[in-house]
Amino acid sequence: MCSFSYFCLSSSSFLPDPVSNYLFILNPNSGTSIGKKPGFVKSTIETVARQSGHQAKIIFTEERAHATTLVAENLKIEEWKAIVAVGGDGTVNEIAQPLVGLDTPIGILPMGSGNGLARHLGLPLTLPAALKRLFEGTVTTIDSAQLNDIPFFCTAGMGFDAYVGHLFSQQSERGLATYVNVSFKSYWSYKPQSFRLNGSDINAFSLSFANAGQFGNNAWIAPAASLQDGFLDVVTISPFPKWYGTSLAYQLFTRQMKASQFISYQTVKEAFVETETPPMIHYDGEPLQLDTNKITVKIRPHSLKVII
Template sequence: MIHFILNPNAGTNSPQKRARIRTVLEAIPTAKVWLTEKVNHAKELTQKAINEGATKIIAIGGDGTINEVASTLLYSHIPLGIIPMGSGNGLARHLGIPLSFEMALERALTGTLITIDSAKWNNRMFFCTAGIGFDATVAANFALRGKRGFINYIYSTFVSLITYRPVIIDELGPIFSFTVANANQFGNNAYISPESDLQDGLLEVIQINPGTTLQLVHLGISLFRKKLHLHPLVNIKTVKSLQFHAPKGIPYHLDGESLVLENDSVEITIIPNSLLVVK
């Protein structure tokens, strides 16, 4: 049986469209629909679906919902289908999954199975990107606004620019941002690591150094033109694991979710071939 894990509050769809989506899913023979109600609820529902013998689990929501379901499916033989309904949809975009609900549903039901890598930030899994610095500040401001959508993300970016100060990593000194990428983008076609590959057993570490306002504007343009890796402020290296130290209590982001560092030591590792997904 196919199980759907649906976040009914994801994205910016109207109540009417959300109701229609649920109706379409519930009409699929031999399928079961679970609705999330709180943070981490998708993990609980995924485990229930596994216990009920699910043959495929399809996550419907943003990157946070995808992360919760994927984290629970690690090392299992149950494939993850993705129907993107979030603000960024980074993993779905990297995999080439359509953003249209109808097309994404068809892909999730009939698409090709592949195995991808996952990554671990201390004790938390991520599948797309994670990091500290400016991008984490934007994610924190975006979360505080309580409104979704690309326009609100752009607003949060400009608000962050006004007050942002570089973060100091003990091993590197001051940085504008520091991102670890498994996939090639944050979402919304913002390509933080254009050459990242979900199946190569490697992570890209993108260090962006502080620069002038003009340099940072050009950096933003490069981000959406898939040329960030060519910018003079950017250094990228490929690793299987890394450790660094940063101030406890600063924000960090993990697959779009805004979090706060609980200690000053961070260890990140790649976990190759650990998640079965529908592409």
């Protein structure tokens, strides 16, 4: 019986082997805990893996995008029961990229600031419980998505969310409190932007593409989004009076976002966006300044295996 926080994913296979090799890739700069005690996290993984009858290889990342390189290198060395992301959505993204279309599943130990994909999947957020789920879980297949040539698995977008993501990435302290503080300060000065979405001109506070339902920290931008329906939820938040911001935040964090005077939803397999100048975007919470003003976003149905 499933016990996910939002919905039950259909599981396709069990993990039957009594002894299996797992590759764990740790981002020591993720979230609010790993950077402070990476040695403890590493020893816990080793202990639980050994007690569960599994073998664990653990590697630390050294810079942005290093996890992607590590996955590609280690896939050539041997077959893994799973390659496990130990970190936040950015780490999950880097590790999942080279696994798209392969039979090797990704496992997730959610140690990041937001953990959007893990929360949507209903994965435990504590290390011991997440390890137990990893070794006892099942493998299912979910959709992934792509913005131009950039894969994403949770959400991507532009506008206010990308602007806040950029400022948040520059902070020395991570976590929800820092994110809320940055968002609040940015809210009062941020100006909506012009977009051409699928041929229609719009002025928007933010434009989001949701594969999973939330950004992270249970901020549900698209509560009805499914990881297995072969569609993206496009969420457009139109300019609104400043007083409405409190209501918007309440809806976001209570999973009550729905179509309204200022919020519109549509489901698509592909979307085309043009902007006046190359925009700042975010993909799975990672900010990026594009060098083009033409953006194509599309779904890649049933393309990533994940342990749940």
